[in-house]
Amino acid sequence: MDFQPPDIPDVIRDYILHENAFFVLSIKTAICRRFRDVIDSNYTPFTDIHVAIGHDYVYVKFNDMRSLYSHKEVREYKYGHKYHDENKTFIEGEGYLTKAFDAVAVALRNQQNILRTFRLSWHPRAKQTNREQTAENVEFFYERVRLLLVNQPFQFAVRDFSIQDTNLPRVLAILQHLSPETIRKFEISDVNYGSWRLGVIGDAEQIMEQMVETPQWTSLSYIQIIHTPINIPLHNFVYCIEFEIAVESVTIEEIVRLKNTLLERPRFRRCKVMTRTEFNFDEIIPFRNMGALLNGYRHPADNCPYTYRCTIPYTIFQLAVTLRDVSFEINRVQRRQQNKLSNMTDNSVKSFSDMPTDVIEVIVEHSELKEQLILRKVSRSLRDLIDTQKLDYKQIIVDARPDHIFVQFNEHFVAYLDHQKLDIDISQMSSIYKYTTIIRMPPGGDWIQTAFADLELALKNPKNRFQMIRIHSFDDDAGKTVYKKLENILKPFGDRKIHVTRFCARVVEGPQLLSILPHLQPGFLKSIEIEHNVDLAENIDFLIDSQQWKKAQDVEMYAIETPIPIECLVHLRRFDVWIESIEVQDLLKLRDNLIISPIFESCSIRSYSGSAFDIVEVQKILGLKQPSSEKPQSMLLYSIPNSDAILEIYVDNHYVYIEKA
Template identity: 90%
Template sequence: MDFQPPDIPDVIRDHILHEVGLRTPELQAYGNVLRLYGENSITKNDFDYWYYRFLDDNDEMDVEVAPQAIEINQNYDLFIRMLSSYYQLRQLLPLRQICRRFRDVIDSNYTPFTDIHVAIGHDYVYVKFNDMRSLYSHKEVREYKYGHKYHDENKTFIEGEGYLTKAFDAVAVALRNQQNILRTFRLSWHPRAKQTNREQTAENVEFFYERVRLLLVNQPFQFAVRDFSIQDTNLPRVLAILQHLSPETIRKFEISDVNYGSWRLGVIGDAEQIMEQMVETPQWTSLSYIQIIHTPINIPLHNFVYCIEFEIAVESVTIEEIVRLKNTLLERPRFRRCKVMTRTEFNFDEIIPFRNMGALLNGYRHPADNCPYTYRCTIPYTIFQLAVTLRDVSFEINRVQQKLSNMTDNSVKSFSDMPTDVIEVIVEHSELKEQLILRKVSRSLRDLIDTQKLDYKQIIVDARPDHIFVQFNEHFVAYLDHQKLDIDISQMSSIYKYTTIIRMPPGGDWIQTAFADLELALKNPKNRFQMIRIHSFDDDAGKTVYKKLENILKPLGDRKIHVTRFCARVVEGPQLLSILPHLQPGILKSIEIEHNVDLAENIDFLIDSQQWKKAQDVEMYAIETPIPIECLVHLRRFDVWIESIEVQDLLKLRDNLIISPIFESCSIRSYSGSAFDIVEVQKILGLKQPSSEKPQSMLLYSIPNSDAILEIYVDNHYVYIEKA
């Protein structure tokens, strides 16, 4: 029988609303559902039913209908596993507030944190977890902006006198989990205009920062974060926090002081001594980007020369120090730019005559530079230069590319003239895409690059009607037509934040350029991919992608692509079969197929392929073609959507799975046909009814000559089987 959830009276609903204490409709709805079920289990369909019912404010509930006993259709552990796969961080955080059991399971098994931003005010704490914004305060703060529009649908008000502790406890969830690897972790102030408010903000910051420091110091592991930013004047505390961040992941470090007009907090601690200790830490030597916009301090510039970029403030600097820094940076191929601000103004006429500036810097004036004190120095054996710009209270050094066509300097060497050790350094510090291009220069260079281990792990192609995103590992490239307007990266997912935009000139082919870069990666036999994903929500763009990829892979002949996981969104069977045969059987462990694809004419070719037979995991969503049960039983895990499934198919599936040595779990959903009769399924499959504390729809089958059992859950058009 179909499950019929009972109505819930308004009085019960109001009681739940009061107990949960959440403020947005979405979070109230989640809290209500979980309060309703307590620590029992619930299917996703039932969860969605109650969630949207609570979310709909116009839904009138019958107050005269008494609460009825609810049939629980799922065991607790399975519910948690399904919940973590269906819902994201924004939905899981409220579940932690329901009970200790939920909190322990979510904290130990689910690690969705990638970005945490904290801004502390005089009577509130703003915390941003990924895309979820929470405002902790003893009263509701309605007018608040923090660098972007504060959308009502994404904010949560958590009121109470203990708002500081509640805010820290929420942040501590991420900091205590060793599995979390944050992209960004930012701690900052947000003081109001009044002097009294600023002093209260300082007290709140001191409380929060100290709790963070103590938590990190007392943990047995170093916390993993890529970009760390803190606004603080307590340098010993900053040093303590930095020392407990993982040097294997930290790449960007920003520290700034608290300065709002005439209101400034003084530095706590011996700044020079603290900085001397800081530069000796392994975290410092791992940094690629450093920004210290603080009260100017004396720190030698040579401590920053291994960074790609840095921006600092110092007490003073001399021309001789700038020259030494420039000479050192000439030998650093990874360097891009730096800016150094100082309290002391440069009086160029008194320090050194204007006519001798270029000679001292060993540079020359370029007509493209507007600043009269900008001098360019050529980096030997490259097409790059360092542009040194002196200003009144600062100087900058930028790495720029020179235009060879406008140069008369015949001393510039070609790439092939470089010594082998110089080429090795350049190759070592080149990005993956650049290494693949360098392989085309000469046979000797190709042999040199191929002796190194290329670090390609994944390629994701996301095709749109007027542009293509290609992800090489964590590096995103957008290929655009010259007529397309700029892509607003700020409105997209945070993973696209550092996307490189490649715009074609008039007459240029952006599609051809994108697939030329893909061809360099796919045709290199040294590459070992963890994942290749082809994705497009536009059918025409998707067809173009598969046609281009087929043209790239066909010339490979018998050589196969080494990839572990292949994900594809296709609309036609031939599209899938144009790519799959070119992937190495046995190496390919996981196949994922999305979209409403009709495989009627191609299903036999698919299940007879070596790639399918040697795969271990398969996911197929909304497939419109019947799939023989026999072709699934060799898999370790599979999750498929098929047209229909009968009880006899379940019997056949059971007989094969009990003898499979690798089977772990499977899910089968049908979108047509009759719903299962649990009594009939139990009778035909010879299943046992579990103990009373388990749901009635969970049936058990003891595997002969084994201690293992099959847990079979049946609900309408859905079947889940797990080997336990």
């Protein structure tokens, strides 16, 4: 039967539980079992535990009390004068290691303990001749700690955990048994004694992949991995407030991507990344182009000639990116911090917003779209100024899917996703999406609304001029949503039209096309492309009577069976259409109109009903000639009167192609 300790008077219990950690550890081994059980189950005085292991001793610090465990008298000076008050415990043989571990285990076994710091390290005074013995002692002690934590039914609570160990599987096992609700700081380091290093034990890449997936890792605010370079992508650290790491190598492109990500992390303060290989600054010729890569400006700094600053949108802070030969740092600094090295009368750091308005306008005018949108986020005043300028929009392509939307702004692709959608496997898609930026909405966020808010920003500026706007969707419901949202954006514009040269639309219903087309500027709109198997019969009169159609030069209607009159096509430069039927007399009328058109170049017409063409009849009625031997026999020619030009006419069943040559 399990031992049940009798009741202990409250006065004795309170006396024990309010004493310091060192006193409790002392009486725990001297009093009866019932007192030990009370201490193990109730006493929680531990806030800090530091363990340093040497070749013949273990040094343990509980809060402010120091203890030395060894198998022999250790000379006082070995630890320095500040440790003269330490408690010394001498155990014959190897028992001092077990004794030291048992003392630490008292704190680790108590579920009520919440440590501020828990540190495991090699003692820095170990001599070169004793390193092997020190390594054996460390292996013994660390393994006991790992087994204790792994076999406990709870996760131990500690805020700051530091371990001097390169056995990554063991480090991972210990980390996984620390409470993710409390841990905020995590440090890993190699033994740093001159040129002596342990080196990584275990498959570093595989272990680190497992480590970054743990809930403990994602809860961290501070991470330090030093003395041992480990290959781990930098994006695994961007959620931290601070991090300091050593990696095998890093590229300028990785620094730029890291900076862009950290701009969106309001809690970030600083990071330092050390590498074994020097940066290849020769890749950036001249070096001042680094400012363009970072979207920042050169800033003189103490003892460092390569510092660039990038403004954090909507804040008074900037990211200061400092490059050195084998490391770089990114720090969050105040925007108007004094520049000590400047010889100017005004020593405050000037931001972009401080420039004269006319200078900003010139810079915006000569910037690319991505740079203009970045500048727009610098400050409210700069945003108001940029919104009145003509921005460098060239094309907008909307590709709607059932659970996400792709939008292409010039050459920049953005994917808007719901927070529950899995990541898009862009590698399996078209190569144009290789460099897509993914915007995932938080719970409760509207990814559709966010996408169309960015579209509205582009469309509402009356000075913007677009080469192409394309609306595309293979999903009917998603397509309907897109056209409805676009109509809601365009309606408030009133009589103001969108200036776009080429409009492409994949429609499900005729009204979808007609909800957008009237909002496009006639005359400026040169090309109309419509695709999808949709019946436009009820809307064809509205379409061909619109000013957009009458002033267009190019029309393409793919897989759309439309009863469109021939005379509504002859004003075009190029057209490719499907019509209900076409007879030889229609071809004659078409020929007579095309030969007097000053802009006609080519056309193709497909009919989806009626009889096939009789080539002999077509040749006779249209007055066509057979071509020379080097041209296809199905190609017929018509010489335009009073001109050197000819019409090349290709006829095949229900298809006619005409080109002016």
